[in-house]
Amino acid sequence: MTVSVRWVLAQKALAMELRAGASGLDREVSFAHTTELSDPFRWLSGGELLLTTGLRLPLTTPERVAYLGALNDAGVAAVGFGTGLSFSEVPSDLVEAADGLGLPILEVPLPTPFAAVVKLVMNRLAEQQYDAVVRASRAQPRMTRAVVAGGAAAIVRELASATSSAVVLLDDMGRVLEHHPRGSGIGVLDDIRALTEEKGSVASRVAMTKAGVSISVQRIAIGSATHGHVAVVGPVLGNVDHILVGHAASLLALDFEKPARVQSAQDKLNSVALSLVLSDLDGLAPVWSQIESAAGGDGTVRAVTVNADTVTRAERVLAAMSARSTEAGRQVFGQRWKTRVTLVVRGSDDKAFVQSTLASLDVSERRRLRVGMSAPHPVESLEQAVQESRLAASSASAGADPVEFGSLVGGVLLAHASTREALATVGEATVSPLEKYDTANGTDLVASLRAFLDANGHWESAASTLGVHRHTLRSRIARIESTIGVDLDDARVRAELLLALIARGT
Template sequence: MRWVLDQPELKLALRGGAAGLGREVNLALTTELADPARWLSGGELVLTTGIGLPASAREQRKYLRALDENSVAALGFGTGLTFDEVPPELVAAADELGMPLLEVPLRTPFAAVVKGVSTRIAELEYDAVLRASRAQPRITRAIVSGGAQAVAAELGRSLRASVVVLDTGGTVVASHPRNLDVATVNLVRGALTPSASAGVQLLDPDVAVSQQTIGVGGTSYGVLAVVSKTPLTFVDQVLLGHANSLLALDFDKPTRLQEAQRQLNGQALGLLLSDERNLDPVWAQLAQAADGRGRIRALVVNVGSGSASASMVRRVLPALTGALESAGYAVFAHAADSELTVVIPGSETADFARQLFIELDGRTRKGLRVGLSGAHPVGRLVDAVRNAKLAASVAERGGTPLEFTSLAGSALLSFGASREVLVAVANATLAPVAEHDTTHGTELLASLRAYLEANGHWESAAATIGVHRHTLRKRIETVQSLLACDLDVARVRAELLLAMLAGTPTTGN
């Protein structure tokens, strides 16, 4: 009401009830009813010219008292029409009740007062919503960085009020200010309503206690209470509820972690005591990492060897863990020597695997080789990990994750051990053919390769090297005699083709 009175363009004058200028207004309206109180809900600035005002002094006092009993904020009395001045009985009653009584001069339209008050209310509501939208992220960050005490402090600053968090025994867990006085704490304890999930109590005109029970799933962890000069607004209640939810999750977290630890401990003990080594509980645990079809993928990260591998693992593992949790997935990760093994849902792609490393610095990423298996049922975890390891062993260091499925048709040529065998076969087996080409200027090796890649189809092979099929037949017959083998056998053709793809004495491929 003090703000309303201070608006110079309205030219309002205070005639009584100065003690109530701190009252809040939520609506301005005009009425000429003789008994408007019954239609009002509280917080209104009532504007009237006195047309319906009773004539007797007693009834005038009763009129104003009824408005006050219905929590009307103030009465604006328009002069210059029905009354030339504000009736003295209303002034005396306003001073007695502490209810602001304003004189509205004839030159000030009631509409101007209504508009001014409505605009101000809208501005305050917008400011409150804006303040809440800014406060909510701060409160959320507070629970992560500082727990209950940080949440209480952030909520108290946002509401400009005292905040106290009590456990189920009434002990102070957190408060704002941190050293909250004992009188305020006892005030909260005395205002608590047993078994109530939420409530508000007005202890006197300048003290309101708002409380909410902190709980999850029927389990109570205590009470969050706010002590303010006036009851919290709807927006303030939203902030209170947000803080309460965060506190409930934070208090419930140790319980959930302890339960998970007990479950894992029990499973580990069962495995150690079981003669049959029943791994069903372990597979059930791993199923949390599967997609909706029960499939998983293995991701293997090769961090390199040497003394720096341990520190590399310490940098990479937290990044992978954080990225998986941000994506909403359970983390199954294992570090051993120079490798990290991670399980992800089978529905995820290589692009998702690449995003897991996005937070790592460029220098760290350049030292990694990453392999990704195909999608496998949970029970084929070992196969998935084996495939991911093979892919990681030939992946480009610092490059994108290499999928095992992309190695089809080149796997044997990609891995060191198998390639060495094939090169040895090429040098030992194909040497006679290479020497014949060098000595006689023939093209037996090229003809053999065309024949093998055409899978023994004469027409296709001859067309590839640009000779007649009879010419190709003669060349292949010569190769068979030099190698002392039967090229009609598919296994022989397959071994020779792999050897040629690995490298030959003359081509160096």
């Protein structure tokens, strides 16, 4: 952080006057302190506003000229010469020498204490440091959001804005990928590339061009893999600016890594697809290996099946369940088939977890869903788990809590293949024509039949579940009876149709 000599001179409270070196008013002051040493040069680092009363000033003009030249060579930004003690005014030989060097000499009147000068300058530098920290604290979150919303181009734009510089992003071959502002920094591209090609393990390098422009280059890497370099071109960067450049480089490294991770995932998926095509026992090993990542610590999984009343609602169910699994830090193993959604979860997951996967849906939508879950099974018994979850979902009431297969009354009956075959025959003769009618006419006869049977023939309850008027439901039931030739006033017919619907997973 620095202030110009011009700024120091402009502080009216100090009442300082410029006595020499007007051409150096734009020199930058980074520190202010006093000295009365005759040879302070070895302790100077450059950028000082050096305050003195001339107590140890050399006596001869040649010595004074050499003294002032040594201060200038040490990088002193300006000399504050206090008058009224050792000297009543700034010596004329100092004024002449300072004009020749372009080294400003500011006369500090006796009423102005050196401590006031030091305090004012150092307070201003502290304010700048604080402003830089605040600027960085605001810029870093913007950069982090930028990597999500706009990728590398957005990060480059935010870094250029935060550092008030031009920013150029190059790949590992030195080709320009992004730059901001548009066209800026390209004029020193050869200098940037020269810095990137320097040997050594240093992650960042800084250089000055012949025109006095600062170039700071940061390597973008993860481990030993270098993805490219980001260069900041403009004023000399401060410590906080270098922190921002480092933060941007880290974000850019992550952005460069994303395609590699996506490609790795795609390669794994391609391997699984190839195994399915080959379909031999050894070839399916990658498939089971992939499914194993769905299991919990005990190596078991559960299947969850949700039966919706429309395809659109089923799509929203799968999206909601997938989002919840992602939030929980899990891979998503889900599938939708028409109005049925199946999700594989850990064997330790309970009904509360399943309910949480649907929590983002509106209550009105959850009232239309039938949810079932299997018992915990080893991964290799996944097919059985899926079958159990489908039977449980078919037995569930719309809008009710998820039904676990182990708690089913009558589950043993449905588990027998011979029973399911008989019910499938009934379903083919009765439910299948209704499904075809719905497909052809855009109606909801199957869903209406299920709601009516679940409500044990109570019109008000069934209509409420469907969200329709009871007269609308009566019209649908009449259509069902005429389409498949049944009498739904008969309790035995209702029971047989309900079992057929459950067996079909409807």
